[in-house]
Amino acid sequence: MARSKAKPELHWISGSPYAWRVMLALEVKQVPYVSRLLESSKGDLKTQDFLRLNPRGQVPVLTHGDYVLTESLAILAYLDRQFPTPPIFGEYAYETAQVWRVISEFLSYLNGPMGRVVTPIYAGKAAEKAEDIQAAMRSVHSELARLEQSLGLAPWLATDGISAADLTLYPSVRSLMRAASKPAALALGLGLLPLRSAYPRLAAWVQEIERIPGYERTYPPHWREAQAA
Amino acid sequence: MARSKAKPELHWISGSPYAWRVMLALEVKQVPYVSRLLESSKGDLKTQDFLRLNPRGQVPVLTHGDYVLTESLAILAYLDRQFPTPPIFGEYAYETAQVWRVISEFLSYLNGPMGRVVTPIYAGKAAEKAEDIQAAMRSVHSELARLEQSLGLAPWLATDGISAADLTLYPSVRSLMRAASKPAALALGLGLLPLRSAYPRLAAWVQEIERIPGYERTYPPHWREAQAA
Numbered sequence: 135m136a137r138s139k140a141k142p143e144l145h146w147i148s149g150s151p152y153a154w155r156v157m158l159a160l161e162v163k164q165v166p167y168v169s170r171l172l173e174s175s176k177g178d179l180k181t182q183d184f185l186r187l188n189p190r191g192q193v194p195v196l197t198h199g200d201y202v203l204t205e206s207l208a209i210l211a212y213l214d215r216q217f218p219t220p221p222i223f224g225e226y227a228y229e230t231a232q233v234w235r236v237i238s239e240f241l242s243y244l245n246g247p248m249g250r251v252v253t254p255i256y257a258g259k260a261a262e263k264a265e266d267i268q269a270a271m272r273s274v275h276s277e278l279a280r281l282e283q284s285l286g287l288a289p290w291l292a293t294d295g296i297s298a299a300d301l302t303l304y305p306s307v308r309s310l311m312r313a314a315s316k317p318a319a320l321a322l323g324l325g326l327l328p329l330r331s332a333y334p335r336l337a338a339w340v341q342e343i344e345r346i347p348g349y350e351r352t353y354p355p356h357w358r359e360a361q362a363a
Numbered sequence: 364m365a366r367s368k369a370k371p372e373l374h375w376i377s378g379s380p381y382a383w384r385v386m387l388a389l390e391v392k393q394v395p396y397v398s399r400l401l402e403s404s405k406g407d408l409k410t411q412d413f414l415r416l417n418p419r420g421q422v423p424v425l426t427h428g429d430y431v432l433t434e435s436l437a438i439l440a441y442l443d444r445q446f447p448t449p450p451i452f453g454e455y456a457y458e459t460a461q462v463w464r465v466i467s468e469f470l471s472y473l474n475g476p477m478g479r480v481v482t483p484i485y486a487g488k489a490a491e492k493a494e495d496i497q498a499a500m501r502s503v504h505s506e507l508a509r510l511e512q513s514l515g516l517a518p519w520l521a522t523d524g525i526s527a528a529d530l531t532l533y534p535s536v537r538s539l540m541r542a543a544s545k546p547a548a549l550a551l552g553l554g555l556l557p558l559r560s561a562y563p564r565l566a567a568w569v570q571e572i573e574r575i576p577g578y579e580r581t582y583p584p585h586w587r588e589a590q591a592a
Contacts, residue, residue: 190468201457201460203457203460203464204464205463205464205467205468205471206467207463207466207467208459208460208461208462208463208464208467209460211452211459211460211462211463212456212457212459212460212463215455215456215459215460216456223440226444227441227444227445228430228432228441230437230440230441230444231430231432231437231438231440231441231444232437233437233440234434234436234437234440234441235432235433235434235437238434238435238436238437239419239434241470242434
């Protein structure tokens, strides 16, 4: 079919953890793709053309031939079916379950509290929201401790190799680390940095992911610019 | 392998939408299983034996031979790999993506607001929390309207046949309907019931799911008792 021969096109914005998951999966599977970097501040997510692709006006959107795909986890599941090597949802039924278990637990217990930490810090409201940030950090620490423990048994979160669980959690963990490194966040004493002291196995896992060939292509360009400035 | 010949055992509690998803999937796939009905009020979720199965102390837990599986979506993915007929995550890559898209959208946009409606009603705090319930209902209506629209194109939410998307959303929709039928909720005028007036296609979809052979076995026993009382 023509559709499976066309290169996928990924619509993304810099720093979106949701889009980052998909970029990492494309690198892991070594799938060549066309990159469409959008800018939210320029209204790129609200154009008629983009809203036709995703009425919710959000990235990532992956187009592949006739197909238009939204929601990062759905795109990961699609990529694993279209480009099966290496598998990112496990090879056996039990591995598939472990990948979805880790992702489900992340969504139910960690993603929300992480947002309550990261969002106010990026919005310049760290001092104002300090109390809720500290409350959310208690949940974050409790979940990170579980992940740290599981990494004592295996180098990856769900299976023997890198999986969609690692690719789903990494951008959010990385985004939390970046937020925690802002001066206003450092003042709060979140107990997260340096990660290698607080969570040494998680720090090693972060480094392992950053060794994926092609990882550099997925790194948020505006983070790099901020570092260079 | 012995493990795939053993009957799966499902640990569940009456009325848990998460456990109900798995029970429906077992019926759709006609997988015989051993039912372990637990009672939260008797402390069944806090026993050492149960916490060994799931340290989070939550249902559903499915054991299958040597495997212990937690998190309802992970269990659905597992069942689809172990018992592939009929497929509940689609036959083709694009269908798989549609199933996970609907589930992801439900988790991101509908599940939270539904909880803000259902939880206070069941807790006898409908009047006290009326303002937040009404605010949450605006999101619920906006998402139900999207589902209603999609059901205009097909009888099921994600693929040509019943899928994990239908099985995931149904128990939550049904639980919302039950909460909305309580006298304290009726007083709030949530605009949901009768469902066949507010959302006729969604009402037809509910009926369609309730025609699954074996559906009666999945119906929460304490709901039935409440009706009989």
